[in-house]
Amino acid sequence: MKTKRISKGLMVLAAGCAFHAPAMAGGLERGGYNIDLLFDQGRFAAESAVTYVNPQRKLKNVRDVDATDGLGANGIGGGDDSADDSESYWVPRVGVKAGIGDSVDCMFDYSEPWGAHTKPGADWLGANENIETKVESENYAATCSYRFDAGPGQLRLIGGVFYQEVYGFKERLVVPDAATPFGNGVGRLDLEGDGWGWRAGVAYEIPEYAFRASLVYNSEVNLNDITGTLDLSQVNGTSPDVYGSQKMPDVVELKVQSGIAPGWLAFGSVKWTDWSQLEKVRFYCDDPSVTAACLRPGGVTTLDLGYRDGWTISGGVGHKFNEQWSGAVSVTWDRGTSQGFGTQTDTWTFGAGASYTPNQNVEVRLAGAIGILTGGSSSTVTLDGETYGQRVNYEFDDDLVAAISTSVKVRF
Template identity: 25%
Template sequence: MRATFHLKTLAVAVAALSVASVASAAGLDRSGQDITAFLQDGTYAETVYTYLDADVSGYDNDYVGKDKNAYQQGNKIDDIAESYDFFRYGVKADINDTFSVGVLYDEPFGAAADYSGDNNFVAQGDRDAVIKNVTGNPAYSEAVIDNVVIPTLQAQLAPGNPKNLTDEQLKEARANYLGVLTAKKAADAEEFTKGEGTNVEVRTENITAILGMKFGENKNFQVYGGPVAQQVQADVKLRGLAYSAATGYTAHISSDQDYGWLAGVSYSKPEIALKAALTYRSEIDHSSNIDETYPVVAALGGEANQGNKLDITTPKSVNFDFQTGINPTTLATAKVRWVPWSDFAIVPPLYNEVSKRATDDDKGLPLVSYDDDQWQVELGLAKRLTPALALSGNIGWDSGAGNPVTSLGPIEGYYSVGLGGKYDITENWAVSAGGKYLWFGDAEGQIPTGDIVSDFESNDGFVLGVKVSYQAQ
């Protein structure tokens, strides 16, 4: 006689955090954009709370010179990863045996990093150190620039070309003059922001409405889709020698809401507790107000404080969710997620405009970008021990989004292991809880120019989660 698996007793949430990602483990991914609440049978609702605490520490780069890839271990960088938490909500109901509706809330993307201490990511107020760093010349100091370099360049650039320089020599003299003025302005910013550390905070919120339609002889198939409303805001401060002439740069990206969409297809076979779903989420284009402060702009003859519009496109994604019964009390789960972070960039107008002059490139530089796409895989097993209690375990891998990676999130993916449990309080109400331990991949931090500015190794973190759910069939 063939065993019949009872989906209601086997459907064990992997402790509320099975798809919890890590800020900057790959790009800005956080929640994993889980939609499994909508795939539950009958009327279903859940509230999920996730807390993450990571230790991301390393060393800055003590090298001064022109080689972008050169690294010499410098000062210790204490933990830069701020602990963070977020909620996820979901509710779903069947209109009839064909149509279902649902509403989901999550916080899909974000970042939270804060540098402190005695390192190159904190403004130390050392003017000469900034001048050496910006010019790339260890022999330069403010006194040398004021008493030797600037008078020499002014003589070379005097009206009438008294030194009889060639056009190429005049061009080089102008570039050098602008360079030392920029270095002095960066030194001013270092002194003015003394004691402040580099800081970044990015937050997003999603609300997704979903309509699903089941079809097939036994209603095993379902297509679903709906609109997504997304809100995004961010704050960035760049401080210290690591950012060279960009030290003192500050940006506030005001909250903006825009819209995208979701679409997917699922298949279920209740007699063996099988469910499979493939979900696509679209890109979402934002046009936010941004206020930028860039001290060195004054040396270029521009306005150091500017307000503009910033276009940001949050990335599309594809999620695959799968579960199947192994025996009447055991469930196997698998999740795969892909996000093309290599297509993502944050390009503030003022920052980009200054970078065009620095690089002599019409395209300029983004403030944040990534080289690789993210792949995330998680495999799990859940075992029902009693009619009311089930335990689960999972292992996971995240590819990261490249190495070197932005200094605002210096992690190259992670490996993880998790344990959790679910307890049915009543026939309809359940609570799930669990934890996950993460081993972060080593990464070198770089600034937009490609210069290596830090090295982060042997870091880890943990995730804790709790979920309260209601289900009625």
Template identity: 30%
Template structure:
């Protein structure tokens, strides 16, 4: 059943990217804390999204209602590493590197869409150190420190007065992780509840507006989250598993001061998100096992941001694990139906507040993941 554990956890981790709210790209699972002995894993993911919309109002003689945006987001890759080691019969530690959030916005420049040529990127790297303590009643308590390094930049040609550009410093700040788990290995049962605290960055930024560049400062919070993960055996060599994740995205806001005076917030979210995943894993023999997963994030309604025009999703995934001695290799793929969204015309445009700028419909993404894991 350990082989089935690995398959399910790997699929949820390596191919869940690009299917969560806000700018979230990966969710560090605490599953490696339950691996035997010394354990090392490498995860690689590739995501190919297709997100395009249609302008809903006329703003000029060329930028008219019905103008297509073209695909406004680029393909991207993800990398994560995990290492776990026992320190005693009751104490273990883990180190995790991941890239928890990101954005790669690039509206095609060869259209008449109002955001044509707009670009934005957010890059993050996170290091987490955890300590896990096993109690006598099948319970375990874990916690640790998480450091997140973040930077970003944006270019918006449509802003009156010559466009707008902004770049930030790279800031590294700290949060914490706490959680508790319960397991019954003889029936392949496990439940864990994990809390990640918010991490606040104070950025130095260079803003260029109307041909004039100024050095400014602003703060952005990577939001807190709670993740519930569970699994249990239901028959010989068969496992069901799932997770529920809440993220406080209503606290996320990117508002550089000079841009705020011209057009409000660059990025903000009115609602939190809850993401659900369920799956079933099956060991076929000592070498091969596989899994299927279904994920869903409900829509929240209202306007979505022009730099992230999506609202909820549904995802179907599959994975296969090959076991050779102490090594396990898992490959997974996930197809994601991205929820339809409407975006609002920014304050810089001469239209009433609450006017729909564009409608984004029938979009999707394909995510593929590979995990190589080794028990020493």
């Protein structure tokens, strides 16, 4: 009887506490991929979650290092040598899960896996590099699993597909004010693309010990047909259509959780993301009669990222206080994806969360996190034969990032 009582407590804890506080990962990651709802114990379950993240990245000692594209914020030397680079953002997620028979579970969800928003503005010395950049995404996924007895537990085979849309814009100073009669020389690049991906994985569960280990691969998404416009109306009166292609990264994630004592659960994860695919993304235009820049062999413009692969390692412990309340704490390390250009340095995040279950059908979670964005610098570098950071150099200290996340789950 004692063993059954301990097992039941651990199963409730596994359902209520084995979650990570919101983490701030590198590259263009926002919500990432999450299929935890697929493992919910209920026959039917629906979950809605939202996370608010507030990074505080500040740039200092900014130096405009390229006089050929206009010095300073106005093209003739003006501007501040510091800037607030980051913008806060929201990350929603909605999903439903249904059990089909005794062995099959399927989940349908909406998420926003990728994104970025930097807005140092037009008054800093790096306006020729960036005034505002914003990337957003939408992901629609269907994931199913089949489970069967294997040894003391159950083996689960996982597979699914997802459709993804990625879109955004970038604004920067293109030429000095004094060189153009059309205005302040701000150019804007608007883009959108979409594609399909798939996932496959395996999980092993021993409910008696609240043990679960899962390994899931999410494929790259090939955005073969990115289209948009390059608005140079303030520069030379043109606005050519542009096109390009890019692959969004594939992701491999290993998650493990296990009961370690009555009412206690330990959990951890390791994730690899192929951000090195996003280096210098080139865009082209077909009609040189619109602008002579269409003749450039390297493209009319580029998005310079220069990323390396990302690694994220997280671990924590959860505790069930009573039948209604449980809590968890975690620590996460994310390896920065920048390589001497950009602000994507290592991040350390410390999170805590609570789960309230007033009855067996409803669960409410609240989690928060505070993190350290480690300091560094961005300079002119050459990576794989390509030059990055040739317009502006700057430095940045350790900065803080904070986040809060809430979710509501209903099962029946």
